[in-house]
Structures are given as structure tokens and as C-alpha cells.
Amino acid sequence: xxxxxxxxxxxxxxxxPAILMASHLIEGxxxxxxxxxxxxxxxxxxxxxxxxxxxAMEAEGKAAAAANAVIDPYLVPVDLSEAGLPIARHFRDAxxxxxxxxxxxxxxxxxxxxxx
Amino acid sequence: xxxxxEDGAAEDxxxxxxxxxxxxxxxxxxxxxxxxxxxxxxxxxxxETGISVPGATSIDEIRPHxxxxxxxxxxxxxxxxxxxxxxxxxxxREGFAGxxxxxxxxxxxxxxxxxxxGFTEVxxxxxxxxxxxxxxxxxxxxxxxxHYQTGYGTxxxxxxxxxxARKGATR
Amino acid sequence: MYRYDEFDERFVxxxxxxxxxxxxxxxxxxLSEDEFKPLRLKNGLYLQLHAYMLRIAVPYGxxxxxxxxxxxHIAETYDKGYGHxxxxxxxxxxxxxxxxxxxxxGLLADVEMHCIQTSGNCIRNVTSDQFAGVAADEVEDxxxxxxxxxxxxxxxxxxxxxxxxxxxxxxxxxxxxAAIKVHDIGLKLKRDAxxxxxxxxxxxxxxxxxxxxxxxxxxxxxxxxxxxxxxAVMRVYNSEGRRDNKFKARVKILVHETGEExxxxxxxxxxxxxxxxxxxxxxxxxxxxxxxxxPPAYATLPETSAVLDAARAADPALDRFVAQNGFAHKQxxxxxxTIALKEIxxxxxxxxxxQMRAFAxxxxxxxxxxxxxxxxxxxxxxxxxxxxxxxxxxxxxxxxLASANAGLIxxxxxxxxxxxxxxxxxxxxxxxxxxxKTFADEKRQAAIGELPIKISxxxxxxxxxxxxxxxxxxxxxxxxxxxxxxxxxxxxxxxALGERLGPGIDAEDVPAAIEAIVETYLAxxxxxxxxxxxVRRAGIEPxxxxxxxxxxxxxPASEAAE
Ligand code: SF4
Numbered sequence: 001x002x003x004x005x006x007x008x009x010x011x012x013x014x015x016x017p018a019i020l021m022a023s024h025l026i027e028g029x030x031x032x033x034x035x036x037x038x039x040x041x042x043x044x045x046x047x048x049x050x051x052x053x054x055x056a057m058e059a060e061g062k063a064a065a066a067a068n069a070v071i072d073p074y075l076v077p078v079d080l081s082e083a084g085l086p087i088a089r090h091f092r093d094a095x096x097x098x099x100x101x102x103x104x105x106x107x108x109x110x111x112x113x114x115x116x
Numbered sequence: 117x118x119x120x121x122e123d124g125a126a127e128d129x130x131x132x133x134x135x136x137x138x139x140x141x142x143x144x145x146x147x148x149x150x151x152x153x154x155x156x157x158x159x160x161x162x163x164e165t166g167i168s169v170p171g172a173t174s175i176d177e178i179r180p181h182x183x184x185x186x187x188x189x190x191x192x193x194x195x196x197x198x199x200x201x202x203x204x205x206x207x208x209r210e211g212f213a214g215x216x217x218x219x220x221x222x223x224x225x226x227x228x229x230x231x232x233x234g235f236t237e238v239x240x241x242x243x244x245x246x247x248x249x250x251x252x253x254x255x256x257x258x259x260x261x262x263h264y265q266t267g268y269g270t271x272x273x274x275x276x277x278x279x280x281a282r283k284g285a286t287r
Numbered sequence: 288m289y290r291y292d293e294f295d296e297r298f299v300x301x302x303x304x305x306x307x308x309x310x311x312x313x314x315x316x317x318l319s320e321d322e323f324k325p326l327r328l329k330n331g332l333y334l335q336l337h338a339y340m341l342r343i344a345v346p347y348g349x350x351x352x353x354x355x356x357x358x359x360h361i362a363e364t365y366d367k368g369y370g371h372x373x374x375x376x377x378x379x380x381x382x383x384x385x386x387x388x389x390x391x392x393g394l395l396a397d398v399e400m401h402c403i404q405t406s407g408n409c410i411r412n413v414t415s416d417q418f419a420g421v422a423a424d425e426v427e428d429x430x431x432x433x434x435x436x437x438x439x440x441x442x443x444x445x446x447x448x449x450x451x452x453x454x455x456x457x458x459x460x461x462x463x464x465a466a467i468k469v470h471d472i473g474l475k476l477k478r479d480a481x482x483x484x485x486x487x488x489x490x491x492x493x494x495x496x497x498x499x500x501x502x503x504x505x506x507x508x509x510x511x512x513x514x515x516x517x518x519a520v521m522r523v524y525n526s527e528g529r530r531d532n533k534f535k536a537r538v539k540i541l542v543h544e545t546g547e548e549x550x551x552x553x554x555x556x557x558x559x560x561x562x563x564x565x566x567x568x569x570x571x572x573x574x575x576x577x578x579x580x581x582p583p584a585y586a587t588l589p590e591t592s593a594v595l596d597a598a599r600a601a602d603p604a605l606d607r608f609v610a611q612n613g614f615a616h617k618q619x620x621x622x623x624x625t626i627a628l629k630e631i632x633x634x635x636x637x638x639x640x641x642q643m644r645a646f647a648x649x650x651x652x653x654x655x656x657x658x659x660x661x662x663x664x665x666x667x668x669x670x671x672x673x674x675x676x677x678x679x680x681x682x683x684x685x686x687x688l689a690s691a692n693a694g695l696i697x698x699x700x701x702x703x704x705x706x707x708x709x710x711x712x713x714x715x716x717x718x719x720x721x722x723x724k725t726f727a728d729e730k731r732q733a734a735i736g737e738l739p740i741k742i743s744x745x746x747x748x749x750x751x752x753x754x755x756x757x758x759x760x761x762x763x764x765x766x767x768x769x770x771x772x773x774x775x776x777x778x779x780x781x782x783a784l785g786e787r788l789g790p791g792i793d794a795e796d797v798p799a800a801i802e803a804i805v806e807t808y809l810a811x812x813x814x815x816x817x818x819x820x821x822v823r824r825a826g827i828e829p830x831x832x833x834x835x836x837x838x839x840x841x842x843p844a845s846e847a848a849e
Contacts, residue, residue: 026314027384028339068316071334091768092705096336100706102634102716106367106382107337172526196325196408198448202525205445209560223322225309232444248317259305262298264438267565268445274294274438275572282571 171200192220208234331402348376450528491542588620592673636664704744713761715744807833
């Protein structure tokens with residue numbers, strides 16, 4: 001592996017709706033900004049439908065990074081499933097919502113209900 | 117700016133002056149950029165002078181000024197730019213015995229290496245010094261008590277210590 | 288193998304304490320993430336897609352059973368029960384927590400291991416030939432040199448903040464298994480006309496975005512001048528390597544842009560200025576280190592083993608295993624065995640804690656308590672008595688470690704790729720798994736013969752795709768994963784970079800594309816030529832043509848599907 005974490009993925013077109021994703025500083029796992037504070041459950045991520053909410057969430061992420069709680073927070077453009085759950089549009093972000101494809105027994109997919 | 121030496125925080129006796137005019141107007145020892153050094157010393161021969169050089173400077177450009185300098189400040193644009201460490205080695209190799217300053221946003225974890233490469237002090241921007249107080253620098257300096265590389269720092273290297281131990285054992 | 292003395296021990300313990308302090312200062316905010324990141328990288332700690340990842344140094348790929356058992360313990364206590372061997376002979380854990388890392392480092396120190404400089408812009412873990420001390424074509428064992436460099440490069444006060452990472456490889460053999468021509472510095476032990484031992488010094492090789500073959504900067508460097516000469520090269524690079532663009536910061540770009548002649552002149556000028564004798568290791572020290580690598584206490588045995596011959600005749604699976612995974616040992620009656628971590632469908636390089644324990648027992652009982660990690664993400668039992676091979680094979684089978692595919696088309700190198708890696712542009716492991724399944728048939732593999740496939744999940748080339756006989760590079764194109772295929776790469780003394788066959792293809796098409804390339808080879812092959820020999824002789828064109836017609840044949844089908 002060459003370097004290190006690179007926040008953000010290239011997604012063309014509309015950046016909304018979006019969720020905010022980051023890594024937890026002490027544990028290192030992926031966390032999402034939820035309705036109140038951070039959550040490890042991808043389906044509990046707060047969804048920004050408008051630019052204003054997205055900006056507010058981004059600011060919240062930056063503050064959490066400055067407070068040494070999370071690392072590399074960034075907005076992730078999502079599509080909504082029939083049940084209204086956020087599914088990342090970029091395959092890299094989608095991988096972070098699930099866990100390694102070669103280990104279905106590890107990561108989010110092993111701990112939480114699938115995003116459907 | 118905060119100045120840290122091996123013994124802790126120190127007072128900076130040098131005034132930075134970026135132009136010849138400013139240097140001539142200043143009181144006490146001045147720290148001038150390399151291109152200003154020759155002109156300043158021509159007007160103030162023998163004055164206690166510091167020369168500031170970016171870490172990327174070639175030793176060939178610095179060499180002619182070393183004899184007259186009391187201090188050389190090597191400027192680090194960022195803590196991860198290691199050119200200054202090699203430049204310090206080259207400056208010391210020229211026989212420079214004055215004060216060698218590392219200037220820029222270094223971190224405490226680099227203090228021991230900076231000293232081992234020949235620096236005598238670090239000049240730190242205030243914002244960094246607030247987050248990493250002097251005690252952290254002094255503590256970081258002590259974390260590693262041994263090193264493998266011969267010719268760095270004042271203590272003998274591990275290789276030299278092994279040799280000494282071996283000679284002691286066979287005697 | 289090398290054992291720590293009191294100084295090495297103290298050094299590693301203090302480094303653990305130092306890192307513990309750095310973690311504390313990160314958590315209390317004294318260190319920002321921008322400051323902490325290079326510090327943790329210099330101790331092998333990355334932040335990946337799902338978690339932190341800790342890369343543990345396996346200096347020049349040598350380990351013993353006690354160390355492997357400790358790794359199994361760490362895997363079970365602090366990770367998810369497995370580890371991953373990398374293409375640089377290291378081991379990675381994919382799920383550690385920052386707060387646990389200092390304790391993990393302490394456990395590593397207990398067995399003389401560490402994570403020092405397994406990442407970051409510094410001199411990385413030194414790699415070497417996995418058959419060091421075993422191969423008959425060796426001028427001298429490269430491991431004492433590698434150990435000396437390990438010590439010299441550890442926390443070097445001047446060279447910890449280089450423009451970019453710096454990798455050194457050493458070989459002592461005429462057949463290059465350490466890929467020294469694609470390292471920042473490659474050292475080859477050789478003899479001069481008078482019979483004295485020294486090094487050929489190669490600088491400026493590397494893969495990544497701009498792959499280059501290294502240049503010989505010194506034809507012959509006397510052995511005792513090594514450290515001073517390395518210091519000269521490093522000082523030139525640290526002072527002059529580009530820092531304005533990280534993609535141009537490796538020493539290969541400096542050598543390329545400065546010109547080979549001029550670069551050599553600058554190194555020699557620096558070398559002339561420094562005080563060599565004070566920098567170089569004293570002869571006593573060189574001999575002290577070398578003594579640890581003296582040959583083990585081999586028994587005097589006949590060259591052939593009647594026991595093994597009879598067992599091979601009776602068991603075709605054992606016979607295949609020995610033929611494929613055995614490597615000639617210079618000591619009569621012994622053999623080196625490659626253990627391919629490449630079961631069909633498994634993740635290349637992964638090993639479970641249970642497998643680690645089983646394998647540790649084997650190394651301890653049958654191989655003088657020593658084994659090696661290879662850059663092909665496999666392991667080697669270096670000194671096995673031929674008489675013991677049937678017992679070893681049975682134990683390997685029980686542990687799921689008896690794949691008889693070393694060097695074959697299913698022995699695929701793959702970087703972690705998008706499944707773990709934060710930099711990835713595409714998946715890598717699933718591609719390896721799909722190809723291995725396609726070619727699972729043992730007879731088919733045997734008919735194809737030696738064919739190293741190497742896969743990287745992005746341009747950084749950790750899977751060394753440029754030097755794969757077939758190389759696969761995963762990229763992102765138009766929001767999808769897309770794979771470029773190269774042919775003709777070679778990491779050996781014939782070092783060559785692979786050439787692209789044509790446009791990139793979808794993941795689903797990769798196995799069939801590999802089949803098409805193999806078909807071209809089988810049609811072009813003359814006599815007993817291996818894949819790479821055929822490419823070298825026949826050139827790339829037939830493979831391009833074969834690939835083009837593969838694309839043509841496939842096009843209508845995929846259009847129809849859309
Ligand atoms: S080649 Fe790219 S994807 Fe693969 S491990 Fe290296 S950085 Fe990650």
C-alpha cells in the first residue's frame with residue numbers, strides 16, 4: 001500500500017442527497033453523522049436533502065475532527081433505497097458502508113442490517 | 117516565536133531583518149537572509165551576525181559566509197521537509213562551530229534528530245509552541261537513548277558501544 | 288537467524304514507549320492529525336477504508352516459530368484471527384484499534400519484532416532473496432548485509448524525512464529473486480577480478496506511476512564501504528530529490544531527470560567528502576552479524592532420499608507438490624519447500640491464526656526453527672530433510688497449506704485493493720480469486736507452466752503488476768472499475784516492464800481475457816519455453832492480436848446484454 005487514507009470519492013453530477021462519513025480516531029472504524037452525534041450503523045446516518053443541511057453537517061464534521069474525535073469527515077453522495085436508506089453512489093464509499101467484499105463476515109455487513 | 121535549546125526555552129538575542137536597511141537600523145545582533153549577508157557584513161564588519169538560509173540551499177552558496185557568521189538559521193517550510201537535516205550536516209562538516217538553528221514548524225518528535233544532525237536550537241512559530249510546550253520537547257528528546265548511526269550526536273553509536281564492550285571483554 | 292543483543296532490545300523497547308507517547312499526544316490534541324499521520328506511518332500504522340492497518344516488519348523475510356506464534360496470538364487478541372503477508376515480505380493486520388497498537392508493539396518487542404519504518408517517507412524494511420543461504424548460485428549470503436542495513440537505517444537521524452519512501456533490496460545470487468532492479472537501491476553481492484567480495488550498486492529502479500529499471504551507479508563497491516556509500520546516496524537524494532510533486536519525488540525521477548552520469552558524479556562527490564571509515568561498520572561488527580547466519584547444523588546425508596522417492600512414487604499429490612514447490616538446496620539431502628498461501632479461492636497471502644500455529648510447529652520441527660516470507664506472498668521452509676518431506680506434506684495438507692501451485696498461473700500476487708485500501712481505484716483480490724477458479728484444474732495449470740500474474744488495485748503498484756508476466760492494473764473509469772492488462776513484465780535479472788495489450792476491460796471479462804492470452808502463448812510456444820520466454824522471443828504483437836480478437840468476439844455479446 002502506498003500512502004494513506006484519502007477522503008472523498010469522485011462522483012459526477014448531483015452531490016445530493018448526501019451523508020457524512022468519517023473514521024473514528026481511536027477505533028479507526030467508519031462512522032456516520034447520525035441524528036444525534038456519530039453512529040456506526042450505516043442505516044442510521046442522517047441524510048442531507050438540501051445544500052444547507054449538507055453544509056451544516058460538514059461543519060459538524062470539521063468540528064469533530066478539530067476536537068480529535070474523528071478523522072477525514074466528508075460528504076458522500078447517496079441514492080435512497082425504497083425504504084429510504086442511503087446507498088453511496090460511489091463503489092468505494094459503498095465498500096465502506098459494508099466492509100470488505102471478500103470477507104462478508106467482517107465489517108458493517110457482519111454487524112448491521114443490510115442497506116435495502 | 118519560541119526558541120528551544122537542549123536545556124529548555126531560551127531567549128532569542130537575534131533580531132530578524134529582511135533587508136539591508138532594516139538590518140542596519142536594528143539594535144544588537146541581526147539575522148539576515150543569505151543574499152543580504154555580504155552587504156551587511158561589509159558595512160558592519162565583525163558584527164555578531166546570523167544568516168538565514170532555506171533548507172534547499174546548496175552548501176556551495178553558504179560556504180563563503182560561514183567564517184563570519186555567528187549563527188546560521190536553516191528554514192524548514194514544513195516539518196516533513198527533511199532537507200534541513202542534511203544541510204545541517206554539511207554546514208557542520210565545513211567546520212562551522214557557531215549556533216545552528218532549525219527554524220520553522222518542527223514537531224517535538226524531531227528534536228533529538230535535529231540535535232544529532234548538528235542543530236543547537238529550534239525556533240518555533242507560536243501556534244505550534246502552544247500545542248507542544250517546551251516540556252514535550254525535552255521529554256521527546258530523551259525517549260531514545262541509543263542509536264545505530266556512527267557520527268551523529270555526541271554519544272557513541274550502538275556499533276561503537278558494541279566494539280568497546282567486545283574489547284573490554286577480551287582484555 | 289539474527290538475535291537481538293541488549294542494545295537492539297533497548298532500542299526497540301524505547302521505540303514502543305515513544306510510540307505510546309505519540310498516541311497519547313495525538314489523543315490529547317498535542318499532535319494534529321497532519322502531524323501524527325507521518326509519525327504513525329513511520330511506525331507502520333495506516334488508516335484504511337474500514338479500520339487502521341498495522342504493517343509489521345519481517346526483516347528480509349526471516350521469521351522463527353516463536354515469532355509466528357506471537358503473531359497468531361496478536362491476530363486472535365487484537366485483530367480478526369488472521370494476518371496478511373505482503374509483496375514486501377511483511378505482515379499486515381487489518382483491524383487493529385489505535386488504542387491497542389502500543390500493546391501490540393510491546394508483544395512484538397517480546398519476540399524481537401517491530402513496525403519501524405514499514406511505511407512513511409523513510410528507508411523501508413529491507414528485502415532479500417527468500418532462498419538466501421539455501422541457493423547454490425550464491426556468492427555470499429545477503430542477510431548479514433540486510434541486517435546491517437536494517438540497523439543502520441532504523442531511526443536514522445538524517446534520513447527520516449525523505450522526499451518519498453525508499454526501498455532497498457539485497458541479493459547474493461546470480462538469479463535475482465529480490466527484484467533489485469526495481470528498487471530505489473538494489474545491491475548485488477559479487478566478486479571482483481581479485482576475488483574480493485563487494486556490491487554492485489543499482490539506484491533508481493521502481494514501479495508505481497512511472498516504472499523504471501534501476502541504473503548501475505557503482506560497478507563494484509568494496510564490502511566494507513557499504514554504509515558510507517549508502518549515506519552518500521541518501522544525502523544526495525534527501526537534498527535534491529523533488530519535493531514539489533509527490534509523484535516525482537522518488538529517487539528514480541531524480542536519477543532520470545539529473546541523468547545517470549551526473550547523478551553518479553554527485554554521489555561520488557559526496558562520497559569523497561564524507562569520512563568513510565568513521566561511518567562504516569567495523570569489521571568486528573560485520574563478522575558479529577554474519578555469525579548469526581552461519582549454516583545450521585545440517586546432518587551429513589546422501590543427495591537423494593529413498594524414503595522420499597518411494598513416497599513420491601506412491602502418492603501423485605506429494606509428487607506434484609515436490610516437483611512444483613521444491614527448490615534445490617545446496618546441502619545434500621535437504622530441500623527448500625515453498626508453501627503457497629494460494630489455495631484456490633483464498634485471499635492471496637492471508638493466513639489464519641490456526642494455520643500460523645500449525646506452520647510454526649512445522650518450522651520448529653523440520654526446518655531448524657526458521658522460515659521465510661517471499662515477495663510472492665508465500666512462505667518457505669528453507670531447510671527440510673528430504674526424508675521428512677512426506678511428513679511435512681501430510682501436516683501441511685491438514686492445515687490447508689499444501690497447494691502445489693508455486694509459480695503457476697494460480698499463484699497470483701494481489702495487493703489488498705479496494706477491499707481494504709484507502710487509495711484503491713478498483714478491487715484486486717476478487718480478480719485473483721476469479722482467475723484462480725478459472726484455472727483451478729491442476730492438469731491445465733501444469734500444462735501452462737510457470738506464469739506469474741500480478742495484480743494492483745491502483746497505480747501505486749503494490750501488486751507489482753509492471754513486472755508480472757501478466758500484469759493487471761485496476762483503475763476507475765467513468766465511475767466503474769476497469770482493468771488494464773500488460774504482458775512481458777519480469778522482476779528477475781532480465782528485468783523488464785510489461786506492455787499494455789489494449790484498452791481496459793470490465794472485471795467480469797478478466798478471467799476470459801487471461802484465457803485468451805494463455806491460448807496465444809500455447810499456440811506460439813516453442814519447445815519447453817515458459818510464458819515469459821515466449822514473450823521475450825516472439826514479442827508482444829501476437830499477444831496484442833490475440834487480445835484484440837478477444838475484444839472483438841466479446842463485443843457483440845456485451846452489446847446484446849446492454
Ligand atoms: S496498489 Fe494501490 S490499491 Fe493496491 S495496496 Fe497499493 S495503494 Fe492500495
